[in-house]
Amino acid sequence: MSSFQVNGSRMNLPLGWAGGRFHAFSSPSAVVLQFHFGLSVSFDESRSLWVLVPEAYAGSLCGLGGDFNGNPKDDFRSPGGALIPDADMFASSWREPGLPTHCSGGGLAPRCPPEKEAQYQSRASCGLLKDPDGPFSACHELTEARIHTDNCIRDVCASDGSQEILCEVLRSYALQCQRRGFSIRPWRQEVGCETACPIHSHYELCGSSCPNSCAEPNLTASCRTPCQEGCQCDEGFVLSGADCVPPAQCGCTSQGRYYLAGETFWEGEGCRRFCRCEASSHQVHCSDSSCGPGERCGTLKGISGCRPLAPGTCQALGPLRYMTFDQKTFDFPGTCKFILSELCVSLGSLPFFRVEVRKENSPSAPVAAISEIVILVNGTQIHLQKETPGWSR
Numbered sequence: 001m002s003s004f005q006v007n008g009s010r011m012n013l014p015l016g017w018a019g020g021r022f023h024a025f026s027s028p029s030a031v032v033l034q035f036h037f038g039l040s041v042s043f044d045e046s047r048s049l050w051v052l053v054p055e056a057y058a059g060s061l062c063g064l065g066g067d068f069n070g071n072p073k074d075d076f077r078s079p080g081g082a083l084i085p086d087a088d089m090f091a092s093s094w095r096e097p098g099l100p101t102h103c104s105g106g107g108l109a110p111r112c113p114p115e116k117e118a119q120y121q122s123r124a125s126c127g128l129l130k131d132p133d134g135p136f137s138a139c140h141e142l143t144e145a146r147i148h149t150d151n152c153i154r155d156v157c158a159s160d161g162s163q164e165i166l167c168e169v170l171r172s173y174a175l176q177c178q179r180r181g182f183s184i185r186p187w188r189q190e191v192g193c194e195t196a197c198p199i200h201s202h203y204e205l206c207g208s209s210c211p212n213s214c215a216e217p218n219l220t221a222s223c224r225t226p227c228q229e230g231c232q233c234d235e236g237f238v239l240s241g242a243d244c245v246p247p248a249q250c251g252c253t254s255q256g257r258y259y260l261a262g263e264t265f266w267e268g269e270g271c272r273r274f275c276r277c278e279a280s281s282h283q284v285h286c287s288d289s290s291c292g293p294g295e296r297c298g299t300l301k302g303i304s305g306c307r308p309l310a311p312g313t314c315q316a317l318g319p320l321r322y323m324t325f326d327q328k329t330f331d332f333p334g335t336c337k338f339i340l341s342e343l344c345v346s347l348g349s350l351p352f353f354r355v356e357v358r359k360e361n362s363p364s365a366p367v368a369a370i371s372e373i374v375i376l377v378n379g380t381q382i383h384l385q386k387e388t389p390g391w392s393r
Contacts, residue, residue, distance in 0.1 A: 010302030028230025214250035
């Protein structure tokens with residue numbers, strides 16, 4: 001997994017959290033998150049996300065996944081509960097508020113040209129899904145096979161015949177079959193989708209979906225979910241993060257979190273204790289510490305630690321837009337004098353400053369513009385003003 005964070009902090013897998021109420025681990029095909037009340041979420045980092053809920057939630061859910069009441073005809077409901085006949089309108093109604101402007105609606109993909117559709121219908125492509133003698137023949141009824149084949153053709157055609165997309169679609173379907181308890185036969189070589197596994201691992205068509213790891217060396221023995229295709233660690237190796245290592249090279253487990261051998265980290269908040277996972281003892285050792293001169297304690301990309309002090313910039317851009325020091329943008333058309341920035345926390349080591357900006361209506365354009373800037377630094381005031389005849393006051 002490229003990045004796994006809990007409450008903004010980056011962590012290694014596997015992970016036990018909140019006294020066993022949350023468990024996360026890597027399977028051969030996905031990252032799996034399991035919660036004590038029965039919720040399970042799996043993400044394969046490419047195309048597919050699975051959400052499993054206990055039956056107690058039946059009829060009580062909403063969103064793109066429907067309401068789980070056993071009737072697929074009423075799944076297209078808006079957040080207000082109204083039935084929506086169109087899939088695109090239904091999906092758009094569940095868009096989170098405040099999304100950036102680059103998000104757009106879906107719409108139907110252009111129809112695949114007949115000659116391309118015939119090509120992708122072959123057994124060497126999407127047609128492998130519905131082949132009655134193919135590797136997935138035990139998985140589905142004929143009608144369902146046709147639906148998945150049509151979806152595969154649409155995806156591959158929309159990507160201009162991408163082999164990567166074809167392999168991802170077939171892999172996703174293979175995992176669906178296995179999750180439902182069906183057996184599949186070897187399929188990758190038939191369509192040119194051979195996979196290369198990392199060092200100290202190998203491919204298995206039906207391997208454990210709960211692989212052993214440094215933190216959970218006996219997980220496979222208690223696994224209750226069906227097998228999955230994917231890469232498995234070689235004999236004598238276990239997962240350490242995303243790598244297969246011999247047990248002697250495992251890291252440390254402390255307070256439900258797994259740390260790689262030699263990994264260093266700050267414990268708790270405020271960067272007051274610096275810790276290291278000792279490779280030789282597999283134990284975490286910590287000592288009192290603090291950030292050095294010119295550094296501050298903070299979090300960057302989910303990793304807490306001491307960071308060099310770096311300058312920041314906030315901006316008033318044109319007639320409407322503002323950008324904060326943390327790169328948040330917003331539009332506000334108001335005309336008045338505003339405090340753009342000032343020191344709000346009294347720290348004796350930092351000089352006080354304030355930057356004020358005045359926006360007024362311009363006679364030459366129907367929008368507000370910056371007409372005055374006042375800078376206060378300790379007892380000194382600096383005043384900048386746009387001298388333009390006709391400004392309204």
